[in-house]
Each structure stands twice: as C-alpha cells, then as structure tokens.
Amino acid sequence: DTGVSQNPRHKITKRGQNVTFRCDPISEHNRLYWYRQTLGQGPEFLTYFQNEAQLEKSRLLSDRFSAERPKGSFSTLEIQRTEQGDSAMYLCASSLGGRGGNEQFFGPGTRLTVL
Amino acid sequence: SQQGEEDPQALSIQEGENATMNCSYKTSINNLQWYRQNSGRGLVHLILIRSNEREKHSGRLRVTLDTSKKSSSLLITASRAADTASYFCATDRSNDYKLSFGAGTTVTVRA
Numbered sequence: 001d002t003g004v005s006q007n008p009r010h011k012i013t014k015r016g017q018n019v020t021f022r023c024d025p026i027s028e029h030n031r032l033y034w035y036r037q038t039l040g041q042g043p044e045f046l047t048y049f050q051n052e053a054q055l056e057k058s059r060l061l062s063d064r065f066s067a068e069r070p071k072g073s074f075s076t077l078e079i080q081r082t083e084q085g086d087s088a089m090y091l092c093a094s095s096l097g098g099r100g101g102n103e104q105f106f107g108p109g110t111r112l113t114v115l
Numbered sequence: 116s117q118q119g120e121e122d123p124q125a126l127s128i129q130e131g132e133n134a135t136m137n138c139s140y141k142t143s144i145n146n147l148q149w150y151r152q153n154s155g156r157g158l159v160h161l162i163l164i165r166s167n168e169r170e171k172h173s174g175r176l177r178v179t180l181d182t183s184k185k186s187s188s189l190l191i192t193a194s195r196a197a198d199t200a201s202y203f204c205a206t207d208r209s210n211d212y213k214l215s216f217g218a219g220t221t222v223t224v225r226a
Contacts, residue, residue, distance in 0.1 A: 042203050042216030102207050106158040
C-alpha cells in the first residue's frame, strides 16, 4: 500500500455514459498526476496538479475529459460520453515536490470497461 | 508518447538467477526511475537515479545510468518467485515533472 487510494477500483459502463473517478493522494504531497494505461503498454501521462492548480494537460485529454483538485487535496477525473476506446486502467500518483527527486507513488488504479 | 524503451520485452529465469533489463530513452533527462507492476495492479516505486549519478543500489537491486548512451539497466540479483512482474523505466526532464514510460519488461521467475 503506497498511501495513494483510488475509487472505484473497477467501473463497467455503457458507451455514452459519464463516469467519475476519485484519487486521494498521500496527504503531504502537493503534486498529483493522472495517467492512463492500456494492456501491454506503459502508463501515459494525462494531466497534473500542483496544489489546486492544473498545470499541464496531455493531448490525450480530449474535451470529454476533465480533472479537478479542489482545495489541493483529493482529485477527480470525469469522462463524459464514454467511448469504447476509453477502456483502460486510470492511475493516479502523487509526489512531494520541492527539492525532492520526483518519486511518484501510484495508487492501485481504476479499471474502466466501456461496453 | 513513450520516451523509454525496455529490452528485452520478456524474460524468463530460474529462481536464484540474476535478471537484467535495459532501458533506452531519446531526450535528455533529469531523473530515471524504475517501477514494478504485478498483474493488473498499481505501480510500485523501486529506485530513482538522478542524471548526475552513475550507479545506485537498493537491496537486491542495482541500477546503472549512462547518459552518454541514453540508457539504464536494472539488475535484480538472486531472483525470487515474488519478483515475477512487469518492470518499467520512467524518465522526467528538467522542470517537467510528468513521467514518460516505456512499454516494460515482463519478468517470470520459475520456481
């Protein structure tokens, strides 16, 4: 257990539905990241926050995706109008920031299946 | 896009043997990290090596970094069945904290 939690662990939804995932980072970490991983591949960066500010978004993050981190604590990732291509493992990570070495600690992931 | 590339894609060894896997990357980096992932689970951080370091040890793990060749290696000594997992290298760049991962090396340790 890395101290990063994600909910739900699994989500099955029908195409066109909206889904929302939650990530609770390690409490003293000010940076929070979302990645997506498909079968047989390494994780791909989606977006990251420093405190409550969303500082970078990948081109992978279409306008159907939105992420928030209110008050710089937990974060949510919402996917609207899901498509079958959104099926993947969504991973959240957090890091301490500052002069740290950017070690990122990952949660267990949310596996999304879009039917 | 994937910055790193691990080699080999898969590795099968006997318990007690050493496992070595390599990672090559394309652009200059600030840090390189290795992660382990058991099937269908989250990633576990193993070790971080900074661009000005050449070698680092942690328990049965030894990581080397050659920035002139843009490559790193991970050595697991005296492997155990519990080391069966996928191993990923991930890089970041100066003032850019997102990680770029390779596709990973799948290691199977046979009892």
